[in-house]
Amino acid sequence: MEFPADAFLPGPRVTIPGAVGGSLSDLTFAAKDLFDVAGHRTGGGNPDWAATHPVPTTHAWAVQALLGAGANLVGKTVTCEISLGILGFNAFDGTPPNPAAPGCLPGGSSSGSASAVAAGLCDIALGTDSGGSVRVPSSLCGLYGMRPSLGAVSMEGVCRQAPTYDTVGWFARDAATFARAAEVLLGTPLPAPEAAGLLVAEDAFAFADPDLADALRPAVARIGAFIGGATATSIAEPGELEVWASQRNILQRAESWQTFRGWIEAVNPRFGFNVARNLTMASSITSEQVALANVARRRVVERARLLLEGGALLCTPTTPFTAPPLGLPLSELDRYSARIGLLTSFAGLVGLPQISLPVATIGGKPAGLSLIGWRGADARLAAIAKALEANA
CATH class of the missing domain: 3.90.1300.10 (Amidase signature (AS) domain)
Structure with a gap:
């Protein structure tokens, strides 16, 4: 089953500059096509979802948090249809490449976000994880990625799937960048590591x-x-x-x-x-x-x-x-x-x-x-x- 595609959605890139002088102003990020970006349709990886939902007028909370911290949005990324997939393919938008394992699946449903980070097309990318959709592509694409505690990062402005499982997660190629995004998305400085076993x-x-x-x-x-x-x-x-x-x-x-x-x-x-x-x-x-x-x-x-x-x-x-x-x-x-x-x-x-x-x-x-x-x-x-x- 092959539907080759890019990490980003087809068509012109959705780009928005981050706030000047923020803590992440030297970084770029992408957002899975389940996250609302004001003025741009949220496609959800399915043409009929895109056609039957209004264009959002506000950013998803996580998108706004990264923009507010200075990170620059450089695109929206391919997702499995309405987040229902764990290996990364999509019959409509295609299967993003796995830069870390060419010729292989990237993992999903946050496949485009993982692909974009692994390819060096952005520093951070937002994904969602209900059944493993950040954790799995992190492993298959060689990235740092987290599924947070349920409710730790707001799902406001994100297409939901299963409310008692849905989380907002993120990817980065290195732990230092991952940690900088964590402080913004979790809203807290990182503690000193504990030796609890x-x-x-x-x-x-x-x-x-x-x-x-x-x-x-x-x-x-x-x-x-x-x-x-x-x-x-x-x-x-x-x-x-x-x-x-x-x-x-x-x-x-x-x-x-x-x-x-x-x-x-x-x-x-x-x-x-x-x-x-x-x-x-x-x-x-x-x-x-x-x-x-x-x-x-x-x-x-x-x-x-x-x-x-x-x-x-x-x-x-x-x-x-x-x-x-x-x-x-x-x-x-x-x-x-x-x-x-x-x-x-x-x-x-x-x-x-x-x-x-x-x-x-x-x-x-x-x-x-x-x-x-x-x-x-x-x-x-x-x-x-x-x-x-x-x-x-």
């Missing part, structure tokens, strides 16, 4: 390709030594991660159907097959299925609280593999997507912050290592990434 989720590492897991181990040891020592643990009991991923899928799809149902029923929009199929499945999820999935979610919250509320950080591979090649059939892409969900569901179900660090390369392709903290640890994660880079 690293929990290494061995069950998560077991889901990764063996060569990828091995390639991440030196970084795990280095981070453990930096923050107070590493301890092996398991996120879940045997078999639970698979259950949690399937139940997260039910909950997120059920929420996405409620988000888009009114528009779909009124407009009967065009979709690529994979998006139409997933929305059709979402429309058949029952209230009983949702109730059962919420039981699993409460179990995940209890486990996360036990592991992380005391300040320790959890370490996992961000993705279980490096970037898949372009041109794979949909059935194979589905298998890749399902494997991703085994690693991304934990933070999503609990609303936890998770940062992906570009620490390894396997066969010339990057792989990310994730640090997950308890709710509110966002600035701390960015500070650790910055300190690790400075002491490399």
